[in-house]
Amino acid sequence: MSEPATPLLEIKDLHTRFHTLDGTVNAVDGVDFDVYQGETLGLVGESGCGKSVTALSILQLLRCPPAEIQGRILFEGNNLLDLDREGIRKIRGNEISMIFQEPMTSLNPVLRIGEQIAEAAKIHKRMTRQEAWRWAVEMLRMVQIPGPGSRSKQYPHKFSGGMRQRAMIAMALSCNPRLILADEPSTALDVTIQAQIMSLMQKLKEEFNSAIVLITHDLGIIAEMVSRVVVMYAGKVVEEAPVKELFKDPRHPYTQGLLGSIPVIGRKEQTGRRLQEIPGIVPSPMETPLGCRFHPRCHKVMNRCQEQEPPMIHLAEHRRVSCLLEA
């Protein structure tokens, strides 16, 4: 792999806490990972393990209730957490942008599609109205919306879910950001559209030479799209591996459980394998278990898992696991 030495984004010991009326929620509790230019990094984990909060922490978009973000988020060497409001606003959309899950509600119903895409270009690239509009049409063409000229003049209600997600992608890419945070960009879409959206993102990523952090539950998408995977559980990173190794040799029992829960159609007879599920649910961030957070659900649980927090064990470059079995 020919990755440049310094990462585009380095997250170091990120903690995000919400101070709610019921107590403090440690939604992200000491996460670190790197993203290199031009790569696609997968971020997986069950619902509620803090993936979205991690992504939103990068852009500091957590406000309600005000989140306390600690740690360092280095983007091209600068700590984003040191920036003021104006500073982070110049990064948003321009250097780092985000696509989220819900295409149906992510577009403003009273603004034309073209206007919404042109908005960021006007702000960050100082384009005039006409230039920005032309650019928006160009972006719509790039995300393969047929008839972009007339479509750009329409309002979101005329767009189907897949087309809206394309429009969202056009919007997110409109300033050619270096990093795109894609939070389950295709979960709300049907399967064929999902595949189209994913291959479109892959294509555009190469065209623009951006990096993507792809957050998803779908391990099929992970297998196809990403080069490296970070597995999160209850606000912590439990394993990181290049995608092939992860599928071949998952080390953490949680990762093994996740991989065991993918259905493989038509192969049951051949493998004799039954669909596995991980028993139990992700613990609430307010009452994380002592010791290893996964131990109440782990099928390989040992006595010391209940007392000792597992250390992060670095097996190779970009290959680490946090489990006492490895220690």
Add this chain to the structure above:
Amino acid sequence: MTQQHPRLREFKFTLYRIFRNPSAIIGFSLLFIFAGVALFAPQIAPPKYPHNPYLMPHKGFSPTPKPPSQTNIFGTTSGQYDIFYGVVWGTRTAFKIGMFVVGIAAFVGVTLGAVSGYLGGIVDEALMRITDVIWAIPTLVLAMAIIVAFGRGLDKVMIALALVGWRWYVRVIRSEILTLRDQDFVQAAKIMGVSDLKIILRHILPNAIYPVLIMASMDMGSMVITASFLSFVGLGAPKGYADWGQMVALARNYIVGPPGDPLKFWYAIVIPGGCIVLFVLAWNLIGDALRDAFDPKLRRR
């Protein structure tokens, strides 16, 4: 393919809904007539004193109202002021009061409510507590205090009403914005680096403005009635000023006629009083119609 703005489309649909409703038709017709009278007041009733057209002309000083005649088609009220002239120019006064008070109140209220709801946190807390304090001030008492301090006059009444009128709007727009603020499209705009001001103006307010329209319409009526009341008790428009409330006040000794003919001076009360009632009714009917038309539960979809 030409596209209709969804607001325009909605607007057309809304118009259709509004005009299916007979009370809305009455409301808008009344408003249309009042607006016409206010607009063409100089043609309908040419002022006698061009430098101060709001001063009602009068011939003589007799305190007894005179019935409608050739020269005074609605008769004259106490002091021989021409009722016709008074109600025509009084229409202008009513619009002036309503538009000034509601305009300022809505502008201040929407601005503060938007800032408060959008920024949240300590700003919200501070602004809402200030609003609570304003809520504790009785409008009429404030108006009287201002008039006692600065002297009588319609302008003081308008200022007093505007000073407290915004408190409604703050609460309504704030609650609208609290629900809109966390919508995905607002988050999406933030992600693209759109500034807070632009988010409020372009993304939030256009989606939150209907309740304000409804309230403003209702408020037009109630502000005019409050101002009329203050004029009636002698705190608003000075004697002889073309203001409906003040005209009713002029005739207050002639509400009941002499024994045997209690309705003798009906025109001095009913004409200006009726104008107030119809004006307020018009705005309330319109407000009701708007509410019905915009109520999401009653709409299709």
